[in-house]
Amino acid sequence: MSLNVDNCPRCGKVYVKNNYGLCGSCIRNIENEYELCLKYLRENKSCQLYELSEATGVSVKQITKFIKEGRISIKSNPNMFYQCEICHEPIRSHTMCESCRQKLAKDTSNLHEDEQRRQALLQQSNPLSYNIKDRLRDRHR
């Protein structure tokens, strides 16, 4: 049986794998950070992401994670935005802004079409060569 351990992606220490994907001390740290954020937000409903980060010392990345996980509600904090992963526009839902999501959807469908075209070409040229190889192999047996 192999040991179910890994390096914690947050602090780099070896830990026993768990559902959180983090070591025990990081989980505790994150809970502390979460509490700090909640406390600050309770008193400063109109604060912004960077303000919250500065006031609590919690990284913008971590706060964004809380928001995406639904742990920090964006609805009750009207000025809370985070950045689109691609163009860094302020957004309040999803991981990317509307225009980037549309662009990406288009790119993926283009990619898909290219791939389909490539597969079709392969199928047109391949069956014959396969058959010949198979036949040759059979003859040598």
Ligand SMILES: [Zn+2]
């Ligand atoms: Zn850790």
Ligand SMILES: [Zn+2]
């Ligand atoms: Zn964007």
